[in-house]
Amino acid sequence: xxxxxxxxxxxxxxxxxxxxxxxxx
Amino acid sequence: xxxxxxxxxxxxxxxxxxxxxxxxxxxxxxxxxxxxxxxxxxxxxxxxxxxxxxxxxxxxxxxxxxxxxxxxxxxxxxxxxxxxxxxxxxxxxxxxxxxxxxxxxxxxxxxxxxxxxxxxxxxxxxxxxxxxxxxxxxxxxxxxxxxxxxxxxxxxxxxxxxxxxxxxxxxxxxxxxxxxxxxxxxxxxxxxxxxxxxxxxxxxxxxxxxxxxxx
Numbered sequence: 001x002x003x004x005x006x007x008x009x010x011x012x013x014x015x016x017x018x019x020x021x022x023x024x025x
Numbered sequence: 026x027x028x029x030x031x032x033x034x035x036x037x038x039x040x041x042x043x044x045x046x047x048x049x050x051x052x053x054x055x056x057x058x059x060x061x062x063x064x065x066x067x068x069x070x071x072x073x074x075x076x077x078x079x080x081x082x083x084x085x086x087x088x089x090x091x092x093x094x095x096x097x098x099x100x101x102x103x104x105x106x107x108x109x110x111x112x113x114x115x116x117x118x119x120x121x122x123x124x125x126x127x128x129x130x131x132x133x134x135x136x137x138x139x140x141x142x143x144x145x146x147x148x149x150x151x152x153x154x155x156x157x158x159x160x161x162x163x164x165x166x167x168x169x170x171x172x173x174x175x176x177x178x179x180x181x182x183x184x185x186x187x188x189x190x191x192x193x194x195x196x197x198x199x200x201x202x203x204x205x206x207x208x209x210x211x212x213x214x215x216x217x218x219x220x221x222x223x224x225x226x227x228x229x230x231x232x233x234x235x236x237x238x239x240x
Contacts, residue, residue, distance in 0.1 A: 007184040008144070008211050011160045014167055016099030017143070019127060021089045022066065023219045 040078075041117060049118060053125040055223070060121060062224045067117050080107075080115035098163040102143045127217040136215035141201045151195040157181055 015021065041049075041064065050057045070088055071080045082104045083093040089100060107115045107123040115123075126135045142148070146156040161177055164170075172180075188196050188204040196204070205211050 005180060006187070006208065006211070007157050007161050007180050008188075008208075010164050010180070011099075011144070011157075012211060012214050014097070014099040014164050015090050016086075016097045016101075016103060016167075017214050018089070019103070019124075019214070020217055020219065022070065023217070024088075 049121045053121055054128045054130055055121065055125070055220075059220075059223050063121060063124065064117060066223075067120050071115075078117075080120065082113070085115070097167065098146075098160065099143075099167075102146065106139065106142055124217070124220060127215060128220045129216050129218060130221075131216075133212070136212050137202050137205055138198075140205065140212060140215055141198055151197050152201065153195045154181060154185060157184065 011017070046057050046060045046064075049055070050060045053060070055063065067080070068078070070084055071078050073084045073087055074093060075081055075084070082100070085104055085107075086095075086097065086100050087093040089103075090097060104115070105111070107119055109119045109122065110116070125131060126139045141152065144152045144156065144160065146159065147153070158177065158181055161181065165172055165177075185194070185196070187207075188200055190200050190203055191197070
């Protein structure tokens with residue numbers, strides 16, 4: 001079994017937290 | 026300068042004049058042209074569902090998640106932090122203030138603090154284990170990932186073993202700061218490289234300026 005990820009690494013993957021999408025044309 | 030500025034005319038209900046834009050530039054890392062370019066982005070976002078010059082939660086959600094409906098815990102937190110006045114809408118000023126933190130040259134302290142406030146769901150001044158679990162479950166649902174409860178607990182245990190330096194079972198600001206400095210990738214989404222050359226990304230404000238001048 002792989003080593004579990006850091007919880008915040010997982011959390012930071014949310015689309016809701018990725019504001020770069022604001023700039024998508 | 027912005028003497029030919031599109032906004033150099035009587036203020037509309039939610040409009041911004043030259044002085045407002047200059048003030049927003051002075052209060053942020055953006056220059057006047059960049060503030061104008063961000064106003065183009067703001068206008069686009071704020072008229073996507075309700076054309077009232079304000080960003081509603083559904084509009085932020087549409088931009089970030091490509092759907093205006095459904096629950097997203099993280100989007101709710103981002104919206105709440107952008108909405109300084111807590112009146113349920115994001116005004117242009119609030120938009121500039123928040124994006125300023127995401128500027129590549131913004132102080133790391135500001136990014137650390139913003140991320141802490143995002144994850145401190147109940148705003149108690151601590152990121153508690155229960156909050157982390159709630160966020161992990163939310164991201165698993167969002168990304169349609171299935172992990173056993175056992176594995177989720179293991180991930181959280183491991184995270185707290187690393188992050189909760191004083192071992193009191195919750196992550197305070199000091200713990201958080203030390204933790205993200207050891208794991209800088211956790212702040213990756215707190216920087217938007219686009220903001221460094223926003224006038225290239227949104228050059229249409231120049232076009233608007235010309236349109237206004239010829240009238």
